[in-house]
Amino acid sequence: MRISRLLGVLILSILTFLLADVILRIAPGGYTHMIDFLSQPWPWYVAGPLIGLIVPMLLLLGGKQFGVSANLRHLCAVLDTKVEFFQYDWKSGTWNLVLIMGVLIGGWISMGFLENPDPIAISEATRSDLALLGVTEFRGLVPSQYFSWEGLLSGPGIVLMVLGGFLVGFGARWAGGCTSGHAISGLADLQLPSLVAVLGFFAGGLIATFVILPLVL
Amino acid sequence: MGASRLIPYLLIGIYLGIVFTKSEVISWYRIQEMFRFQAFHMYGIIGSAVVVAAISIQIIKKWRVRALGGSEIVIPPKEMGSGTRYWAGGTVFGLGWAFAGACPGPLFALVGNGVTVMLVTIVAAVAGTFAYGVVRPRLPH
Numbered sequence: 001m002r003i004s005r006l007l008g009v010l011i012l013s014i015l016t017f018l019l020a021d022v023i024l025r026i027a028p029g030g031y032t033h034m035i036d037f038l039s040q041p042w043p044w045y046v047a048g049p050l051i052g053l054i055v056p057m058l059l060l061l062g063g064k065q066f067g068v069s070a071n072l073r074h075l076c077a078v079l080d081t082k083v084e085f086f087q088y089d090w091k092s093g094t095w096n097l098v099l100i101m102g103v104l105i106g107g108w109i110s111m112g113f114l115e116n117p118d119p120i121a122i123s124e125a126t127r128s129d130l131a132l133l134g135v136t137e138f139r140g141l142v143p144s145q146y147f148s149w150e151g152l153l154s155g156p157g158i159v160l161m162v163l164g165g166f167l168v169g170f171g172a173r174w175a176g177g178c179t180s181g182h183a184i185s186g187l188a189d190l191q192l193p194s195l196v197a198v199l200g201f202f203a204g205g206l207i208a209t210f211v212i213l214p215l216v217l
Numbered sequence: 218m219g220a221s222r223l224i225p226y227l228l229i230g231i232y233l234g235i236v237f238t239k240s241e242v243i244s245w246y247r248i249q250e251m252f253r254f255q256a257f258h259m260y261g262i263i264g265s266a267v268v269v270a271a272i273s274i275q276i277i278k279k280w281r282v283r284a285l286g287g288s289e290i291v292i293p294p295k296e297m298g299s300g301t302r303y304w305a306g307g308t309v310f311g312l313g314w315a316f317a318g319a320c321p322g323p324l325f326a327l328v329g330n331g332v333t334v335m336l337v338t339i340v341a342a343v344a345g346t347f348a349y350g351v352v353r354p355r356l357p358h
Contacts, residue, residue: 102230107329169345171310200307
């Protein structure tokens with residue numbers, strides 16, 4: 001990208017920001033309303049389309065396809081072992097590794113400025129089902145009774161965090177994609193294999209939820 | 218790829234991390250709610266994301282829109298083969314998704330949100346990917 005174009009984008013962004021700032025200052029309660037909105041959990045009809053737009057953004061930017069789990073393979077390729085599956089130039093996936101670092105930073109920004117102070121607003125039915133399984137904590141994004149460094153040494157902690165992660169990595173590569181690659185990019189491109197994979201995702205998720213979790217938690 | 222060309226991907230990642238967090242799709246509770254069919258939230262998110270992505274892809278294909286650098290946009294179709302890899306691999310992934318309560322993208326967003334123990338889950342996911350690479354020649358696909 002030429003420096004002049006980059007400057008143009010920068011100046012335009014600053015002008016947009018200043019204009020938004022002026023409007024929010026003039027409108028009665030503008031800033032309070034905006035902060036309120038941002039710190040509330042976003043409804044599905046806002047979040048879903050915003051996530052869907054990632055697909056054309058990546059295609060238009062450089063013909064790239066949205067698929068997060070490819071990064072796990074790139075990380076194995078960085079390790080540079082003798083395994084044939086990881087013998088390729090991982091630098092072709094630098095853009096994707098940078099994207100996933102951005103996701104981490106985005107999570108951090110949300111925590112710092114936009115955190116929701118209320119307990120998670122899951123349905124009452126889920127809350128009571130989970131309480132029956134022994135979940136006592138409904139604050140934050142994950143139940144800290146399991147998802148914490150102390151919880152890591154407990155039986156549930158090992159299944160949820162270690163086994164869970166292992167199966168996510170193994171299954172995503174075997175299936176050739178994860179939620180972003182199959183459920184979003186693949187289904188959107190009307191790929192039948194992706195539909196089969198998504199049905200598999202649900203088969204596995206239902207077995208874990210209704211058969212294994214009651215035994216583990 | 219030069220560093221300046223990578224900046225847009227970093228920004229897209231940050232945007233995605235914020236949306237992931239604010240829509241709570243990175244929450245173990247929301248994934249449980251989804252697998253128990255007790256709320257529309259996750260279905261609405263995935264469904265509307267697919268619709269928006271599908272319309273965009275159709276437009277790109279129909280008008281033969283090119284990428285910013287001028288190159289043609291090609292989306293290679295996925296090979297069905299015997300289909301085993303999709304249902305079997307998908308099921309394995311689904312088990313992990315319900316246990317960890319997060320798929321690969323949200324794992325990184327959770328670390329950013331201060332759930333640092335998810336670094337262990339990310340390492341486990343890399344280990345799982347590596348194990349797949351090792352046994353791949355012996356697995357049905």
